[in-house]
Amino acid sequence: MAKLSMTVNGRAVSGEATGNRLLVEFLREDLRMTGTHVGCDTSQCGACVVHVNGKAVKSCTMMAAEADGAEITTIEGIAEPDGTLSRVQQAFQDYHGLQCGFCTPGMVMTATKLLEQNPSPTEAEIRHHLEGNICRCTGYHNIVKAIMAASGQDVSKIAAE
Amino acid sequence: MYAFDFEKPTTVADAVAALADDEAQPLSGGQTLIPTLKQRLAMPSKLVSLTGIPEMQGVCKNDAGEVCIGGATPHAVVAAEAAAHYPALAALASNIGDPAVRNRGTIGGSVANNDPAACYPSAVLASGATVVTNNREIAADDYFDGLFMTALEEGEIITEVRFPVPQAANYQKFVQPASRFALVGVFVAKFADGVRVAVTGASNDGVFRWTEAEEALSANFSPDAINGLTVDAGDMIGDLHGTPEYRAHLVGVMTKRAVAAAS
Numbered sequence A: 001m002a003k004l005s006m007t008v009n010g011r012a013v014s015g016e017a018t019g020n021r022l023l024v025e026f027l028r029e030d031l032r033m034t035g036t037h038v039g040c041d042t043s044q045c046g047a048c049v050v051h052v053n054g055k056a057v058k059s060c061t062m063m064a065a066e067a068d069g070a071e072i073t074t075i076e077g078i079a080e081p082d083g084t085l086s087r088v089q090q091a092f093q094d095y096h097g098l099q100c101g102f103c104t105p106g107m108v109m110t111a112t113k114l115l116e117q118n119p120s121p122t123e124a125e126i127r128h129h130l131e132g133n134i135c136r137c138t139g140y141h142n143i144v145k146a147i148m149a150a151s152g153q154d155v156s157k158i159a160a161e
Numbered sequence B: 001m002y003a004f005d006f007e008k009p010t011t012v013a014d015a016v017a018a019l020a021d022d023e024a025q026p027l028s029g030g031q032t033l034i035p036t037l038k039q040r041l042a043m044p045s046k047l048v049s050l051t052g053i054p055e056m057q058g059v060c061k062n063d064a065g066e067v068c069i070g071g072a073t074p075h076a077v078v079a080a081e082a083a084a085h086y087p088a089l090a091a092l093a094s095n096i097g098d099p100a101v102r103n104r105g106t107i108g109g110s111v112a113n114n115d116p117a118a119c120y121p122s123a124v125l126a127s128g129a130t131v132v133t134n135n136r137e138i139a140a141d142d143y144f145d146g147l148f149m150t151a152l153e154e155g156e157i158i159t160e161v162r163f164p165v166p167q168a169a170n171y172q173k174f175v176q177p178a179s180r181f182a183l184v185g186v187f188v189a190k191f192a193d194g195v196r197v198a199v200t201g202a203s204n205d206g207v208f209r210w211t212e213a214e215e216a217l218s219a220n221f222s223p224d225a226i227n228g229l230t231v232d233a234g235d236m237i238g239d240l241h242g243t244p245e246y247r248a249h250l251v252g253v254m255t256k257r258a259v260a261a262a263s
């Protein structure tokens, strides 16, 4: 076991982990922060995306020990402390960007980073950026629409009916 | 995953020392190795992380005009920082996997792994790049050695990859949409002394140079120069995603597209 400490959603946390502990296991099982989901556990689906030192990463494909000393943001840290949803979260609600909601934490974390890097993405750029986030319910259309709306763009022209 | 220890050195020398232990294995971005560990296809005693070593990070240009990329530089950093020096290489990096994979996965990990469908090996081979390790420099033509096989010795670390910059180059990838790897990918690089063409995704022997196309394109750098040239389908991969004949056909199509797009 090795000692780990990191900052998660602005809060200093510490714990112990074996060398083979995954970051997502540390978050969900040790810190009991279960907002980050495990959809595939094979690095394909993106349900587990969190931000590590400002970068979106798949927390099922990073060792916990690798995040020692890192600044981490999870879906639990995206809304305001008073519960006000972020722009992206609110748009997902407004535009029905989720059905079962399983993929949503990863979608929101990925989309949040996209809009930081590219404040007015085109529809094609949004779809390209979401390549690592799989949704089994929505058909993606309303997710793309929600991200367009969160960026303050007109959503009436988005492709599919 | 089986149990293993974890170490994160901050210099190449310390990493090499840590890898001297029996069954120790380097970990870079983990985008290949962690899924492999989960399937219990590897049983290292210890992972030695290469991501905390400053000398293995970043993109720069050396006095010889080569673009030098630290072995542990993530794809997303190459996409951003190599764009001004070697646009075709940056474009290749920006289309590997997805954004989260690009934020962790590294050039050294990709080149060490030598997956037959990976993108970087084609750029390394077509550019005639040099793979720099902790104790030697290996020319691309001597480095790749078949499926998942390379010239690397046990415990040897890729610290840097150095790319000569061609006059014109382009990478065309026919994406296998489920994995996002290349079903067939072709990297074309035009240098003052000739054209190099490297093909990934297609062959049972991993990345290879298509020498007939190189000769034709060196004489006439235009898509038409490929007309009538074919690769032998007998050497191509056949799987549920495509037959050997389909892949052989795609090699020609992707080469033409790369030549047309090369700038």
Ligand SMILES: Cc1cc2nc3c(=O)[nH]c(=O)nc-3n(C[C@H](O)[C@H](O)[C@H](O)COP(=O)(O)OP(=O)(O)OC[C@H]3O[C@@H](n4cnc5c(N)ncnc54)[C@H](O)[C@@H]3O)c2cc1C
Binding pocket: A043, A044, B025, B026, B027, B028, B029, B030, B031, B032, B033, B034, B050, B071, B072, B095, B096, B097, B098, B101, B104, B105, B106, B107, B108, B109, B110, B112, B113, B115, B117, B118, B119, B120, B152, B156, B157, B158, B159, B179, B180, B181, B182
């Ligand atoms: C969903 C998904 C999509 C992907 N799509 C693509 C794609 O389109 N194209 C593509 O090319 N790749 C793709 N990849 C693979 C990705 O690029 C990996 O990042 C890459 O193959 C391995 O790099 P890594 O840094 O993650 O290496 P790791 O997984 O850490 O290591 C891979 C192997 O190399 C060894 N190693 C690592 N670094 C070094 C070093 N510096 N010196 C010596 N040995 C080393 C390790 O011991 C291990 O055996 C994808 C991966 C995923 C999960």
Ligand code: FES
Binding pocket: A037, A038, A039, A040, A041, A042, A043, A044, A045, A046, A047, A048, A049, A058, A059, A060, A061
């Ligand atoms: S759970 Fe991590 S990518 Fe699917």
Ligand code: FES
Binding pocket: A097, A098, A099, A100, A101, A102, A103, A104, A134, A135, A136, A137, A138
């Ligand atoms: S809403 Fe169900 S998986 Fe996306």
